[in-house]
Amino acid sequence: MLYLVGLGLGDVKDITLRGLEIVKKCSKVYLESYTSVLSAGQSQLEKFYGKELILADREMVEQGSEEMLQAAKNEDVAFLVVGDPLGATTHSDLMLRAHELGVQTRLVHNASILTAVGCCGLQLYSFGETVSIVLWTESWKPHSYYDKIAANRRRGLHTLCLLDIKMKEKTVENIIKGRDIYEPPRFMTASEAADQLLQILETKKEEGVAEGDLAYSENSMCIGLARVGTETQQVVCASLRDMSSCDLGGPLHSLVVPGKLHPMELEMLKLFVVDQAWFDEVCRRSTE
Amino acid sequence: MLYLVGLGLGDVKDITLRGLEIVKKCSKVYLESYTSVLSAGQSQLEKFYGKELILADREMVEQGSEEMLQAAKNEDVAFLVVGDPLGATTHSDLMLRAHELGVQTRLVHNASILTAVGCCGLQLYSFGETVSIVLWTESWKPHSYYDKIAANRRRGLHTLCLLDIKMKEKTVENIIKGRDIYEPPRFMTASEAADQLLQILETKKEEGVAEGDLAYSENSMCIGLARVGTETQQVVCASLRDMSSCDLGGPLHSLVVPGKLHPMELEMLKLFVVDQAWFDEVCRRSTE
Numbered sequence: 001m002l003y004l005v006g007l008g009l010g011d012v013k014d015i016t017l018r019g020l021e022i023v024k025k026c027s028k029v030y031l032e033s034y035t036s037v038l039s040a041g042q043s044q045l046e047k048f049y050g051k052e053l054i055l056a057d058r059e060m061v062e063q064g065s066e067e068m069l070q071a072a073k074n075e076d077v078a079f080l081v082v083g084d085p086l087g088a089t090t091h092s093d094l095m096l097r098a099h100e101l102g103v104q105t106r107l108v109h110n111a112s113i114l115t116a117v118g119c120c121g122l123q124l125y126s127f128g129e130t131v132s133i134v135l136w137t138e139s140w141k142p143h144s145y146y147d148k149i150a151a152n153r154r155r156g157l158h159t160l161c162l163l164d165i166k167m168k169e170k171t172v173e174n175i176i177k178g179r180d181i182y183e184p185p186r187f188m189t190a191s192e193a194a195d196q197l198l199q200i201l202e203t204k205k206e207e208g209v210a211e212g213d214l215a216y217s218e219n220s221m222c223i224g225l226a227r228v229g230t231e232t233q234q235v236v237c238a239s240l241r242d243m244s245s246c247d248l249g250g251p252l253h254s255l256v257v258p259g260k261l262h263p264m265e266l267e268m269l270k271l272f273v274v275d276q277a278w279f280d281e282v283c284r285r286s287t288e
Numbered sequence: 289m290l291y292l293v294g295l296g297l298g299d300v301k302d303i304t305l306r307g308l309e310i311v312k313k314c315s316k317v318y319l320e321s322y323t324s325v326l327s328a329g330q331s332q333l334e335k336f337y338g339k340e341l342i343l344a345d346r347e348m349v350e351q352g353s354e355e356m357l358q359a360a361k362n363e364d365v366a367f368l369v370v371g372d373p374l375g376a377t378t379h380s381d382l383m384l385r386a387h388e389l390g391v392q393t394r395l396v397h398n399a400s401i402l403t404a405v406g407c408c409g410l411q412l413y414s415f416g417e418t419v420s421i422v423l424w425t426e427s428w429k430p431h432s433y434y435d436k437i438a439a440n441r442r443r444g445l446h447t448l449c450l451l452d453i454k455m456k457e458k459t460v461e462n463i464i465k466g467r468d469i470y471e472p473p474r475f476m477t478a479s480e481a482a483d484q485l486l487q488i489l490e491t492k493k494e495e496g497v498a499e500g501d502l503a504y505s506e507n508s509m510c511i512g513l514a515r516v517g518t519e520t521q522q523v524v525c526a527s528l529r530d531m532s533s534c535d536l537g538g539p540l541h542s543l544v545v546p547g548k549l550h551p552m553e554l555e556m557l558k559l560f561v562v563d564q565a566w567f568d569e570v571c572r573r574s575t576e
Binding site (some may be wrong): 020084093114124 | 381395420516
C-alpha cells in the first residue's frame with residue numbers, strides 16, 4: 001500500500017493522528033521536498049517519527065519513483081507531502097502509475113494553504129481560480145496570471161496567488177556543463193509578487209489599456225500572508241504599492257487579490273491593516 | 289484564549305496532534321454541530337478525548353456564544369469544527385466578537401472538502417467559485433447556483449457543489465406555533481443535486497434558452513463524492529442523467545461539475561467511471 005500523507009502547514013505536530021499511525025507502521029517513508037516546505041526540517045521530522053526519511057525531489061518523483069512503487073507492492077510505504085497531499089499538485093501521475101502496477105493508494109488529507117488562507121477573514125466560497133506567480137528572470141517575465149486575476153475580479157471573486165518556490169534549481173551554465181550543482185532554495189515574497197503585479201500594470205498602461213479596463217490599480221487592496229498555520233504567522237492588508245515594500249519575514253508567503261468585499265470581510269481585514277487612512281477610503285468607496 | 293480547532297473529515301483520528309493537545313488542556317470544549325458532521329458522533333469524540341463536549345448549534349453560535357466568549361476571557365476554551373475551522377463558514381462573526389471582548393483566538397487548521405475533493409483526480413487550481421446547492425421545498429426552488437456553474441464552465445473551470453445539510457430545522461407549522469420540535473437531520477445526496485440541476489435545465493429550455501447557451505446538458509459529466517476522507521469513501525463519475533439515479537450511500541455527499549478537462553484528469557476520472565461507453569465518447573469529444 002502507498003499512503004500519501006499530508007503534513008499540514010506548521011511543524012511536526014500538524015500531522016493527524018491517523019497520519020502519524022501510518023508513518024509509524026510504514027517500512028519506508030519518503031518526504032516530498034519540492035512543492036512546499038515545513039518550518040520543521042527533515043531532521044526534526046526524523047527525530048519526531050523515530051525513523052529515517054528518504055528525500056524525494058522533483059527528479060525522483062517525476063522520473064525515478066519506480067523504486068518507491070515497487071516497494072509499495074509488498075510493503076507499507078508512506079509518501080509525505082506538506083499541506084494536503086493534493087494541494088499544490090494532484091500527484092495524479094504517481095497515483096496513476098501506482099494503479100497500473102496494481103499498488104493500492106490511500107490519501108490522508110490535511111490542511112492546505114488553499115483553505116487556511118481563510119485566516120485573513122475572506123470567505124472561501126468567494127475565491128475564484130487559484131493562480132501561481134513565478135519569479136521572473138532577466139529574460140523570462142510571463143504574466144498569464146494577470147488575466148486570471150482580471151477574470152476573477154470581473155466576477156467579484158478573490159484570487160489566491162501561490163508564490164514560486166525554487167528548490168534544487170541549476171543555473172543555465174551548470175545545466176549546459178552537465179554539473180549537478182544546485183542553487184540555494186529561493187522563496188518568492190509577497191512584496192516581490194506585489195512588485196511584479198505593479199510592473200505588469202505599467203506594461204498594460206504602456207500598451208494603451210484604458211484605466212477602467214485594468215484589473216487593478218497600484219492603490220488596489222491585497223493581502224500578504226506569511227507562514228500561515230505557524231506560531232509566527234503574519235497577515236498584512238495593504239495597497240499593492242505599499243505591499244511591494246513590505247517585509248513579512250521568512251517563507252512561505254502567499255498573496256491574495258480580493259474581489260468584491262462583504263462588510264463582514266472588511267471588518268476582519270481591518271485587523272490586519274497598516275495604513276488606516278487608506279483603508280477607510282477603501283471602505284468608503286466600497287459602500288458607495 | 290479561544291481555539292478554533294478543525295477536526296478533519298473522517299473520524300476521531302483525523303484531528304492533528306496539535307489539535308488534540310489543545311482539546312486536552314482546555315477547560316471547556318464546544319462542538320459545532322450545524323455546518324457539517326463527522327462519521328464519529330459526539331459520544332465517540334467524548335470517549336476519545338476523555339472529556340464532555342458542549343454541543344453548539346446554530347442558535348447558540350449566532351446568538352448565545354456570549355457564555356463561551358466570557359469563559360475564554362480567563363480560561364482556555366476550544367471550539368471544534370468538522371473539516372477546517374474556516375471551511376464551510378469563516379466563523380468571522382465569532383472571531384470579531386472575540387476581538388471586541390479582548391479574547392485572543394487561535395486557529396488550528398485541518399483538511400476540508402474544499403481541498404480533499406482533489407481525490408477525484410481534478411486539479412485544485414482549476415476550480416472556480418464554490419457553490420452551495422440547497423434542498424428545494426414545494427414552494428422554494430432557488431437556482432442562483434446555475435449561473436455560477438455556468439460562469440465557471442465558460443472559463444473552463446470546475447465547480448465544487450456543497451450540498452445542503454438540515455440540522456435542527458423546524459417545520460413552518462412548528463415555527464408559527466412556537467414549538468421547539470425539530471425535524472430529523474437531512475443530508476442532500478449527489479443524486480438529488482443532479483436531479484435539481486436537470487430540473488433547472490428543463491426550466492431554462494422552456495424559457496427558450498438556446499441549446500448552445502446552456503451551461504450543461506443531461507449528458508454532461510459530473511462527479512459524485514461520498515464520505516470523502518473516510519474508510520467508506522466513494523467517488524463516481526457519470527452523466528448528470530445517470531447520477532440522478534445513483535445511490536452513493538450515507539452522508540456527506542458533494543457533487544462536482546467539471547469544466548475543461550486535462551488528459552491527466554481524464555485518466556484519473558476513468559478510475560471512477562460506471563458507464564465506459566459514455567466515458568469513451570466524452571474523451572473522444574474532448575480531444576476533437
